[in-house]
Amino acid sequence: MDKRQLGWERHSIDLTGPQSHVLVREPGVGSLSIGPASPGRQVDLVVAADDRIDWHVFDPFRTLSDYPWPRFITYTGSDGGLFDWARTRSIEDATWVPLLTGDRTIDARDSRLHKLRLHLTEPGGRLHLILPDRSASPHFTLELEGDLSRFSCEGVAPKYLTLAPATRRRDANRPVDLPARGVLEQVERLTLWNDPLAQPVSLCCLAHFPNLRSLTLRGAIADLDRLADHPQLTGLELRDMPDLSGLPPLATWPDLDGFIAIDIDDGVGKRLRRELNARARQRPFATHARIAKLRQPDWWAREYGRPFAAWPPRRAKAANAAFDTAQAAIAAATALAEVQAAITAFTLHFNKVKGIETTERETLADAVWQLGRADAATALGTTDALALQWFDAARDY
Incomplete structure (x- = not known):
């Protein structure tokens, strides 16, 4: 009609x-x-x-x-x-x-x-x-x-x-x-x-x-x-x-x-x-x-564990899916290099997303910080500084 x-x-x-x-x-x-x-x-x-x-x-x-x-x-x-x-x-x-x-x-x-x-x-x-x-x-x-x-x-x-x-x-x-x-x-x-x-x-x-x-x-x-x-x-x-x-x-x-x-x-x-x-x-x-x-x-x-709650629904859904993938990879990791690969892949995913704003970049950094603090990641030697270093090295936003 x-x-x-x-x-x-x-x-x-x-x-x-x-x-x-x-x-x-x-x-x-x-x-x-x-x-x-x-x-x-x-x-x-x-x-x-x-x-x-x-x-x-x-x-x-x-x-x-x-x-x-x-x-x-x-x-x-x-x-x-x-x-x-x-x-x-x-x-x-x-x-x-x-x-x-x-x-x-x-x-x-x-x-x-x-x-x-x-x-x-x-x-x-x-x-x-x-x-x-x-x-x-x-x-x-x-x-x-x-x-x-x-x-x-x-x-x-x-x-x-x-x-x-x-x-x-x-x-x-x-x-x-x-x-x-x-x-x-x-x-x-x-x-x-x-x-x-x-x-x-x-x-x-x-x-x-x-x-x-x-x-x-x-x-x-x-x-x-x-x-x-x-x-x-x-x-x-x-x-x-x-x-x-x-x-x-x-x-x-x-x-x-x-x-x-x-x-x-x-x-x-x-x-x-x-x-x-x-x-x-x-x-x-x-x-x-x-x-x-x-x-x-x-x-x-x-209820509040993910940092994407303030994002528009469609954008948040894609971000949460990428986070799930990284989280699963880190949980299965047996070496520090595998944690790095998971966080890098998560970061690179958003290089393909147009128009990442300043506040969204900060949210993604918070997500990387959260991934780096997972038990499996810290047990393999991941630190806050290291996780954010991998994030900065991979992103172009």
Whole structure:
């Protein structure tokens, strides 16, 4: 059946020049992605990283409920006009991957942004953001991911803040200390987001957040004992945390109205259940309280053991297949040369894959590090340095 009969719409738009693009709108889809073509990632409208974009071409488009369309925008590139456009219309959810060759200041104080995600995952210049005023965006949410040292800001602190610093599996024993975040440290609601098996994020940074009332922690987090310095917390959420050592008792937070712990360390989780039951008998939580899915150590290795979880599904499937082959070869190895051959073959496989990005190269290095740490590999004399040496010698990405 013709897509037009299914309600699909085709529009010629002047995105980067006269009739430069054809926009295809699928019924019920409120999202739109714009950026350079990238292997394994589908982009709705392909533009070069430095193309100037006329964002107003989307002004005529509305949803069936007469809400401005698109509702969710993902843009990869260097054009800051998105924030000027947001002064004239509300944007529900915007994700920007800034591809900057130099430092840039973006004035978003009058931008009507409900949620902004900044993925600082590509090398480039520093980004300074003048945050939206409360009059323009009273419930503004900011999410920062990647190299946080490249970001600075001024203005009014957001209503909600998420920090997801770049971490590596190879440095699992060295906690990450977050740099000072200026005005962002005035927030009341904070989320720290991390991979469960990566190097942990240290909670020493919380000393800079005097107004903190609600905290969500996800993944590998270190220095949990520092939570005792924040007895004013009214909300605490713990998710995907294999190590809860040092976590203070729930009685540390007498005003705690909500507590959630899901997919957490089994040992501490049982302790928390006892404390939660005792607390409920004395004074029930005003909002919600839940502890679920307590996990044994082997579960984390099984569910999060592979480093390709963030890759697009098709690309991740191929990477996992190559990893399986290398892992099996190493398990059967009887000499160091056979381990080298397996890791080299794994590395060479990706020389045939187009467009390996910086973050993907780091993920592949983490995978090689993981292969080199297999019992069979270390028994034959493989070291971290040796595995990564073989990786660097074979790759051309």
